Amino acid sequence: MKNVILLTIDTLRKDVLGIYNNNEMNLTPFIDSLSKHALFFDRFHSSGAYTQASFPGILTSSYYLEYGKPKKLSPRRLLISEVLQRNNITTAAFHSNPYLSDFFGWNRGWDTFYDSMQDEVSDMIPYVSGAQVNQKAKLWLEGYIQSDATKPFFLWMHYMDVHEPYIPKKQYLQYVDSSISLKDNEMFDLFKNTLLKRDISDLKKVEILHTLYCAGVRETDEYVKEFFNILKQSKVLENSIIIITTDHGDEFGEHQGLSHDGKFYSELIDSPFLIIDFEREKKELCNNLVSNIDISPTILNWFKLPPEDKFEGQSLLPLDKYHERGVYGEAIGKTGNHEKPTDLPVYYYREDELKIIYHQEGELWEIYDLENDPEENNNLIDLHPKTKELKEKIYPRINRWE
Amino acid sequence: MDKIKVERNRQLIEKSKQVIKEAFKKYDPSKCAITWTGGKDSTTDLWIIRQVCLEENIPLPKVITIDEGDAFPEITDFLVSISKKWNIDLKWLCNFDVLTACLSHLGNTVQLERLNKRNQEELKRIEFTEDSFVFEAESFAGNHLMKTVPLNQFIEESGTELLFMALRRDEQTARKEDDYFTHKDGGYLMPEHERVSPILHFTERDIWDNTHLHNLPYCQLYSIGYRSLGARSSSNPGDISIPAWEQDLENVPERAGRRQDKEKMMDRLRKLGYM
Numbered sequence: 001m002k003n004v005i006l007l008t009i010d011t012l013r014k015d016v017l018g019i020y021n022n023n024e025m026n027l028t029p030f031i032d033s034l035s036k037h038a039l040f041f042d043r044f045h046s047s048g049a050y051t052q053a054s055f056p057g058i059l060t061s062s063y064y065l066e067y068g069k070p071k072k073l074s075p076r077r078l079l080i081s082e083v084l085q086r087n088n089i090t091t092a093a094f095h096s097n098p099y100l101s102d103f104f105g106w107n108r109g110w111d112t113f114y115d116s117m118q119d120e121v122s123d124m125i126p127y128v129s130g131a132q133v134n135q136k137a138k139l140w141l142e143g144y145i146q147s148d149a150t151k152p153f154f155l156w157m158h159y160m161d162v163h164e165p166y167i168p169k170k171q172y173l174q175y176v177d178s179s180i181s182l183k184d185n186e187m188f189d190l191f192k193n194t195l196l197k198r199d200i201s202d203l204k205k206v207e208i209l210h211t212l213y214c215a216g217v218r219e220t221d222e223y224v225k226e227f228f229n230i231l232k233q234s235k236v237l238e239n240s241i242i243i244i245t246t247d248h249g250d251e252f253g254e255h256q257g258l259s260h261d262g263k264f265y266s267e268l269i270d271s272p273f274l275i276i277d278f279e280r281e282k283k284e285l286c287n288n289l290v291s292n293i294d295i296s297p298t299i300l301n302w303f304k305l306p307p308e309d310k311f312e313g314q315s316l317l318p319l320d321k322y323h324e325r326g327v328y329g330e331a332i333g334k335t336g337n338h339e340k341p342t343d344l345p346v347y348y349y350r351e352d353e354l355k356i357i358y359h360q361e362g363e364l365w366e367i368y369d370l371e372n373d374p375e376e377n378n379n380l381i382d383l384h385p386k387t388k389e390l391k392e393k394i395y396p397r398i399n400r401w402e
Numbered sequence: 403m404d405k406i407k408v409e410r411n412r413q414l415i416e417k418s419k420q421v422i423k424e425a426f427k428k429y430d431p432s433k434c435a436i437t438w439t440g441g442k443d444s445t446t447d448l449w450i451i452r453q454v455c456l457e458e459n460i461p462l463p464k465v466i467t468i469d470e471g472d473a474f475p476e477i478t479d480f481l482v483s484i485s486k487k488w489n490i491d492l493k494w495l496c497n498f499d500v501l502t503a504c505l506s507h508l509g510n511t512v513q514l515e516r517l518n519k520r521n522q523e524e525l526k527r528i529e530f531t532e533d534s535f536v537f538e539a540e541s542f543a544g545n546h547l548m549k550t551v552p553l554n555q556f557i558e559e560s561g562t563e564l565l566f567m568a569l570r571r572d573e574q575t576a577r578k579e580d581d582y583f584t585h586k587d588g589g590y591l592m593p594e595h596e597r598v599s600p601i602l603h604f605t606e607r608d609i610w611d612n613t614h615l616h617n618l619p620y621c622q623l624y625s626i627g628y629r630s631l632g633a634r635s636s637s638n639p640g641d642i643s644i645p646a647w648e649q650d651l652e653n654v655p656e657r658a659g660r661r662q663d664k665e666k667m668m669d670r671l672r673k674l675g676y677m
Contacts, residue, residue, distance in 0.1 A: 070532055071542060075509070098670040117667060126673030164675050196675055259675065341531040 002277075003240040004299050006156045007227070008058065009220055010051065010097060011163045011260065012246035014272045016217045019283075025176070027217045030225035031244065034276050035283045041316075043289045044273035045327040045350065046248045050260045051099045053331040054247040054292065059106070059156075061296040061311035065330045065345055068401040073105035078310040080296040081109030081154065087305055090144065090151045094136045095158035096128040112140055124167045124184055127160035130223025134230060141234045154299065157227065161220045162250075164259060165191035168215035176215045180208065187212055198261075200253040210252040241302060242276040243295065254375070262331035264348035264357050265376050269329060275316075286319055289350070291327040326351035328397065333361050349393045356381075356390040360398065365391070403615055411612055415450060418600040421582045422454045422566075425598045429564040431455075434463035435556070436566040438492070440477040441631045442609050442620055442646075445484070447568035447601050449618055452488065462490070463566070466556060469496040470548040471537070472508055477631060480621040487619070495552035497521070500544075504537035512537050524551050527591070550592070557593050569599040572606060573656060606656050610647035630656050 015021050018032035019040055047057030052071075053064040060077040067074040081091045091109060096116040100106045107113045114136050116128040137157060144153060161168075167187045173180060182190075190212070194205045224244070231237040249268045251257045260268055271292070293313035300307060301315035316322060326349055332339055333346040344360035353371040358364070367384050368376040381387060425434070436451055438444045448465065455462045467481055485492040499518045504510040513534045514522055528546050535543040556562065571580055582602055588594030604612070606629075613620055623631060624646040 068532060070535075072536070075536060098667050098674070101667060103667050117670070121670065121673070123673055126670055165673075191675070341529050 001152045001303065003153045003155065003236060004302050005231075005240050005242040006058075006154070006295070006299070007224065007242060007244045008156070008158045009162060009224075009244070009246050010158060010160050011248065011250045012217065012220075012272060013249040013267060014270050015267075016214060017272050019274070020272060025214060027176070027214055028221045028224075030221045030228070031274070034228075034244075034274070037276050037278050037280045037283075039275040039277070039280065039284045039286060041273040041286045041288065041290055043287055044245070044271050045289075045291050045329065046246070046269045046271045047292050047327075047329040049248050049263055049268040049329070049331045051097055051247050052104075053262070053329075055100060055106075057292040057313075057329075058245075058247065058295050061293045061308070061313045063293070063312065063328065063330055065401060066312075069332065069345075071104065073108075075105070078308060079106070079109045080299055081156075083109070083296075083300065083305065083308055084154050084303065085109045085111065087303065088151060089303060090153040091155075092137075092140050092144075092153065093156045093158075094133050094140070095156070096133060096160050097158055100158065124165065124188055126165070127163070130159040130161045130220055131226065133157060133159060134223060134227050137227070138230045138234075141230065141236065145234055145236075152303070154303075159220055159223055161223065162213065162216040164195055166195070166209060166212035166216060167191075168212055168219050172215040172219040173212065175218055177211045180211055182208075182212075195258050198258050200256060200258060203253070206253045206258070209258065213250060213252070238278050244272070244274040244276065245292070245295070246271050247292075262333040262343075262346050264329060264331070264346065264355070266370075266374070269348070286316075288316070288319065288322050289324050289327060289352075290316055290322070291329075326393065330397065333359050345398075347394050347397050349390065351390075351393075354384070354386060354390065356394060358391075358394045358398070403611065407611055408615065411608070411615055414601075414604055414608055414612070417603055418447075418450045419454050421598065421600040421602075422451055423458070425564060425566070425583075425600075426454075426458075426460055429596070431461050431463045433561060433563040434566065435560065435562045435564075436463055436465045437568070438465050438467050438481070439568075439631070440467065440481045440484075440621055441568075442613065442624060443570060443601060443604075444568035445618060445620065446604070446609055446612055447566060447599075448488075448490075449616075450600060451566060464493055464560065464562075465490050466493045466495055466553075468549055468552055469494055470544075471496070471501050471506065474621075474623060474631065476621055476623050480619070484619050493556075495556050497547050497552050500537070500547050508537060510537050511535070512543075521547055521551070554592050557595055562595060564596045564598060567597050567599045568601055570604050570606070570609075571602050572604075606651045607647075610651075614647070 017028050018026060019035045019038065046054045048054035048064045056062050056064050056077060059079050062077055067076055085091050090111055092112040093110045094114045098117065101115040101117045102113065103117070119128055121127055137155065165188060167184055190205060190209055195209060200206050228237065231240065248260050249271060250260055251267050254267045255263060255265050257263065291313060294316050297307060297311050297313045298316045301317060314323060328349050330345055330347045332343045334340070334343045346357065346359050348355060348357045353369060355368045355370060357366040365381040367380040367387060367390060368378070369380060436448055438448050452462060454460065481492060499521055500512060503516040504512045511534050514525065524547060525543055530543050538544045569580065580602060582598055582600065584597045586592055586595050586597060612618065621631065627644055627646065629646045629649060
């Protein structure tokens, strides 16, 4: 049985990956080099637009508001790590996202759980870097190899390096745009005065923020490369299936905002999803309309375990058995970086090329025809013949935990 | 113990005593209170304050301990037995209302409607909006209700102006620059008061040297490997079965076995652009 590795890169937009977008930026040369062993999905959706809203989908195959709006992971949710640990599979997690720390209850089911919360970090780089996360995983892998190593493992890695405050290393900024030379504190000022204020009035600044973001992506590609080298040296690379994905994207003014708030436009929820398996000899693209709630059921399938009742998704494989049924997501409609107790939920549903969004605040609806309006600028609510039918999909989800 | 260590210990205690005397110059002992968790630091702190009081004929201020509802029985036993030995009238602060609501069982869900009005209002103050929470001492709601609320209530009701604490500078890098006295402005989260940490300059090593040199009592959990004691569910031993003072105090963080402080995590979120 193969090991399974889930590599999540926080805040990674789909359009920065070369495999999805043959642009000239060349931000992810290493990840692109894996493409000949990749099954990649073109219509993969995040079930939330920020970490707390999206990760319940990834690791518990359930939606953010399934049990109301608790800050901590509800004990009623079942983590994929809990199922695997119970079934004698070694589980390990290495990351640096406070929202996924043991404080919020994400440490359940892991034989090894590193959330970096005991480490000191700076204002400029408020997380442990991908390189450090790699080192933690490397030490763990060495221990795993030295032990009997007969049990397969499930390893979850999560990098924060793309996430704001967008202060990439100089050489990557140079790589992305050599005309920009900013000092760390100048980048930090952009973060504080432009990004945190969600101020898009100066397009030049928004563009610079995007460039800094891209440099972070280029930097992270190096950490992915280093991680794959560690896997190779530990001789587990060929015997592992590796997922590369994200929790959500990032906005640079596409819908009058910055960063990632409670919105459901494509820059935030159309996410990259790659399955790397070295047995695979050819790049393959899958067009199934799928969700991140399908990740955990897929992992169960790889470990030949039966489906879990609490998991709301379905296995992505085999591809022809996947039953398309539209994708959902939800979040709190906060604008800005602070969620207030009075902020209300936002929901989306997508089927085929249609997306409906409902803001409980003000009872606002939006419908977009993604085929003819991929940028989602033209709200067709009440104009589109399927308005009523799509609304019916959302109604049962509103306040359903009450 | 070698002479250098004994001399260092004498100087450390002398400094602490100066700070304590300064505190008693500023505040009447009846307006002071000593916090005591039963851990190694606050026991050392209490021991030095008690010495000053005995030497200077000052009445010992009130001694308080906060029962979070998730205490190690070993700690509770320790507090009871040392209170007797040192003739201390220990005041136990506890938010019993919350314990009643969760049937004193960790992991149980507390329905807000089952809490009294004060506790409900306290949760509103920290912008907690759910209808229930899982009772854990170090959760958002639990931490506030079980630690902050009883302490605030005590400060208000007893008219306390100065709290003796047992923080040490080497506990966290964030404390490197701390002063002995810190003033807490009366904000919406706590009543105004002053705090003093007489053992601020002690290192973890100094605490153990002092404990052994003067035969101070300590909770047995330290001898089986715990280095730092918090709530039961959030503390783990460092090196199992190796007494705390024989572990690598200088290189392994003291709180490695403790779940992170809430403040530290909130600070990370703030730096990432949240909150």
